Amino acid sequence: MSDPLQHPPLRAVTLTHVRYQRGDQLGHFLAWISLVPIFISLGGFFSHFIFRRELQGMFFALGLLISQFINEIIKKSVQQARPETCALLEMCDSHGWPSSHSQYMFFFAVYLTLLTYYRFGALFRNQMSIVGLVVWPLAVLTLYSRVYLGYHTVGQVFSGAVLGAVLGGAWFWVVNNLLWCRFQAIEESAFGRFFYVKDTSHIPNVLKFEYENARAARKHVSYKRAD
Template sequence: MATSPLKAVSLTHVRYQRGDQLGHFLAWVSLVPVFISLGGFLSHFIFRRELQGMFFALGLLISQFINEFIKTSVQQARPETCALLEMCDSHGWPSSHSQYMFFFAIYFTLLSYKGIGLWGTESKWIMNLLAWSLALLTMYSRVYLGYHSVAQVFAGATLGMFLGALWFWVVNSVLFCYFPAIEESQFGRKFYIKDTSHISNVLKFEYDNARAAREKLDEPRMLMKMLFQENQVLLAAAVAGSTGLVAKRILEPCVNSDETTEEPKKCDESCGDREESEGITEENKESVLWLNMLKCGIVVDIWRWSQRRVR
């Protein structure tokens, strides 16, 4: 029988018996390492760029290279079911899927135990339980679907836990000292690489700071809204009851020409009260003051908005 010239990528090559619902489910479970790599770590780099996460991903890559080296060196065949799966041209010891998932589970657990991560103490045990459940299901799926023997998946799991624990020690005992230098490097500054492992609850920290920044950004607008709401009765009375001369004095330019003299008559530089202006009496002075405040608030708001657009 001639050897097929085509070869499948073993990491994503998953088959199951038609009509087998459990096999269908476990086939998707076998793809969890792909989902973690592409969906998890790629999204992590795009949106978070944490050094702990980046070194986590680097450790998984190193682990997979070690796995391929051992497979090529040992060259242990897969189970007899490999013929149906068209996978007999690749080696089976140790299982790369099991190694990947148990590396991920042990490293994730150690991160949580040390207090590094995005979750609070109350939810850490749930995330750790999920990681270990996925690791065990992946190991079982490789045997159930016929890609590996029991010995091969246990070898992969053992090697994955050993490499995961070793890499965690290397990162957090040796490489951790270089994190500040990486943050301050040209690469770190350009791509906003950061380390938040010193923060106990990163999600809460980011949530609080995001809200504080939003409140600070909206403070002028909220102040004017509050002033308007608290004094809308007064403002309505000022608009309805003030004379046309009062409205004219509020809206006219700050430099006016006198009809009888050639020299310009300058108003007060601030948008405050004009106590000596014509048409402003003691009765409507408070109304005019509120109208001036509203006018100044709108100008300041527009100026700040324009400054944000320029930046």
């Protein structure tokens, strides 16, 4: 019979494993805030691909994946430890600099801000206040939550935020200056036609365009049934 002490230590999948002090209502709230990147990835980009299949959204998601890959490379290279408070959270088996949560959220906030202003047309430029009142506060709260809950130091979250902002701005420039001219070719490719991928960022008012086309299609179907 094998000795259980000879087996390697167990590790948990910590995708949604966030600890906070029992009875700490602020900690409970910030623990949920820490899960915002998961909600964005699974609920936002996954549903976007299923229902919208916009090339801007796909390259947005690709940029976030590249950003997180860069984060892992830096962490393994620098190997800066997490704060001592991390020992109470069963999360000290990974490195802490830079914070991946902070990097993710600031990449997301910068890219979405630039996309809303420059690519979504005049209709959405009037909605910049929504980005400012929702997305950026969530990004800042994510930084605060990682320090408050003991997962990172202040320096680790700020370095993640700066790196995420820089990568978000750089990736937006790459996509919309170097890759955007290839979007039509991607739409016409075998991949694009099979998965029905598209780019509507050149349409001034996407909501109006889809609304009018949906009504026209419904009228066309009604006329055919009438005949």
